[in-house]
Each structure stands twice: as C-alpha cells, then as structure tokens.
Amino acid sequence: MKNIKGYNLEELKQELVSMGEKAYRAEQIFKWLYIEKVKSFDEMTNLSLDLREKLKKNYTMCNFKIIKKQEAVDGTKKYLFDTLDGNAIETVLMQYHHGKTICVSSQIGCKMGCKFCASTGIAFVRSLTAGEIVEQILAVEQDIGEHISNIVFMGIGEPFDNYDNVMHAIKIINNQKGLNIGARHISISTSGIVPKIYDFAKEELQCTLSISLHATNNEKRSKMMPVNKLYPIEELIRACKEYIVKTNKRISFEYALAKDNNDNIEDAKALVSLLNGMLCHVNLIPINKIENGKFTKSSNENIIRFRDYLNDHGIVATIRRELGSDIDAACGQLRRKNI
Numbered sequence: 001m002k003n004i005k006g007y008n009l010e011e012l013k014q015e016l017v018s019m020g021e022k023a024y025r026a027e028q029i030f031k032w033l034y035i036e037k038v039k040s041f042d043e044m045t046n047l048s049l050d051l052r053e054k055l056k057k058n059y060t061m062c063n064f065k066i067i068k069k070q071e072a073v074d075g076t077k078k079y080l081f082d083t084l085d086g087n088a089i090e091t092v093l094m095q096y097h098h099g100k101t102i103c104v105s106s107q108i109g110c111k112m113g114c115k116f117c118a119s120t121g122i123a124f125v126r127s128l129t130a131g132e133i134v135e136q137i138l139a140v141e142q143d144i145g146e147h148i149s150n151i152v153f154m155g156i157g158e159p160f161d162n163y164d165n166v167m168h169a170i171k172i173i174n175n176q177k178g179l180n181i182g183a184r185h186i187s188i189s190t191s192g193i194v195p196k197i198y199d200f201a202k203e204e205l206q207c208t209l210s211i212s213l214h215a216t217n218n219e220k221r222s223k224m225m226p227v228n229k230l231y232p233i234e235e236l237i238r239a240c241k242e243y244i245v246k247t248n249k250r251i252s253f254e255y256a257l258a259k260d261n262n263d264n265i266e267d268a269k270a271l272v273s274l275l276n277g278m279l280c281h282v283n284l285i286p287i288n289k290i291e292n293g294k295f296t297k298s299s300n301e302n303i304i305r306f307r308d309y310l311n312d313h314g315i316v317a318t319i320r321r322e323l324g325s326d327i328d329a330a331c332g333q334l335r336r337k338n339i
C-alpha cells in the first residue's frame, strides 16, 4: 500500500483528483496529518465517510511504533522505531539552548563504512522512503506533543546515497500548509559524495550543507573514511567551493577530533590552509569512542587549543556540545538495532 505521508501537497492533490475528488481535499488531509497530527483516517472528520473508506483502502498512515525510548540526563531522547517491515531505526530529539532539534535517519544501516562510526559494521538493509523520513518527525512530535522547528539529517545512513527520497522528504517537511519547517532550519550532512554536492547546489534550497571532513590529507582521511578513495579531498573541496559560489551559502565542515590522530597543531594548520578563503564554519566534534573502535576522544586541552588556533587564523570554529552520550545517542553512536 502507498504511504500517505510520502506525497508532497501537489502530488496529493493529483492523487485526490485521480480518485474523482476535489483537489482542496488534499489540503484538508495535509492539515490533519501535519498540524493536527492524527494517527488514523477516521479522525479526519471533515472528510466524508466514503472518502475516508477510500483512503483507508488505498493508503497506509505508516505510523511507526516505538520499540524503545530512552532519555538522557541532559533531556536528549532516543527513539527506536519499528519501520513496519521488521526493521528498526533510531531517531534522536535534542534539547539545545535555542530549542529542540530532531536528528533523523535516512537509511536502515549505512554503506559508507567510516571507521569511527557505530553505524558501520551492521549490514546495510535499504534506504528509507520519503514518507518514512517524514514519519520520524511526526512520531517524535506526537510523542512529546510539541512542534519541532529544526531538523538535522545526521542519524543513521548517508543522505546523499538516498538523494531523491531525502529531497522529496524536504519538500514535504517544508510545506507551509504542513509541518512548515523552513529550509534554513534543516541541515544535511554528507560524508562527501561529490556528484551529489553539485546536484544539491542546483536545488535552490536554503538548507545548510554539512561536510564530514575529519582530516586534511588523503592518506589520513581514507583511513578514517573509505569514501575518500572514491572522492578524494581535492575533488571534495572543489565541489564545496563551487557550491558556495553557486548558492552564496556557508558550508559547515564537521571535524571529529581523535586523540593522536588528527588533533595536533599541524593538523589545525593544514585545515586553515585547506579552508582558506572559503565561506565556512568548522564544527569540532569530540569523537565518541565506539565499541572496538581505535579512535578515542582528544583531551579537552587539545580540543580547545585546536579551536583557538582555527579562530586565531580566520576560521570560525565551535565545539559541538555532546548531547545524549549516556544513552548512546551522541554523534556517531546510532546504530540499527535488531528487534
């Protein structure tokens, strides 16, 4: 059955018209789904009984079931959702000073194989559909009874390895008659799938692009991120520069600091010369050690020294606050759990 949450408003209008219904019904359905956040067609009381029956017969609501929910001391909540086909994905709700943010997954598992990430080593199953991406947001909002205004595509999976579904989901999330989350409040993080960076530059979206950089030379980066063998740093930086020229938007580079690996002053110097003159921001992430992982967190002293060096040399850098580490919900700690 087709997932009703997989349609943007225009598509839903066409669906309704092809069923012999008036197009404005789609707006009513959008309101029930994304503003009232109902969980069944029966609750859509301004639709005729006949239409509700037709909808029930042809579409699923794709309501994820919460398999498990954990709350960290800092208020971060981690959800394990049943995707209704025997698989499970994790979604995280984070509490920042400026408000709440949902970190969504884009795939069940991940193919990228980054050596420091907990999503590595568990078999890749499939990409999520647009409707399943949207459902993660709705399911969290329904659970806490609040509307969330910030989304990051930083959960399990590589969003640019599921490009079309992620773009489609953004159109649904964005719609003012629905979830109404502005593109400026959406960030997409990629490990560096270069051709998709060029595609993304053409989308004319106001979303923030984050690039998982983590190292400044190919030897080091390839050891951390196998994707670098396919798209080496020079190609990645060239694509980023073109993205900036085309969109006039700042790129956020993520740099996970691992002890004795990429955290000394020489690395900071190399990062300054690599990013020199680019409209960008560096997000330093104290690396989270994963089970059997060889990368461990840099000392606080090194992290601060690294940040200060960048800031003193013209690169705006901040240290990402670690949220939810006590429930394995911090950066890179999400994994597909078996039910």
Ligand code: SAH
Pocket (backbone or CB within 6 Å): 112, 114, 116, 117, 118, 153, 154, 155, 156, 157, 158, 159, 189, 190, 191, 192, 211, 212, 254, 256, 285, 286, 287, 288, 289, 290, 331, 332, 333
């Ligand atoms: N596949 C995408 C998005 C998912 S990961 C990407 O690679 O960007 C979101 C961010 O967390 C990425 O920057 C990723 O490199 C980082 N990350 C992964 N594992 C981590 C770990 N153990 N510690 C700190 N950051 C990690």
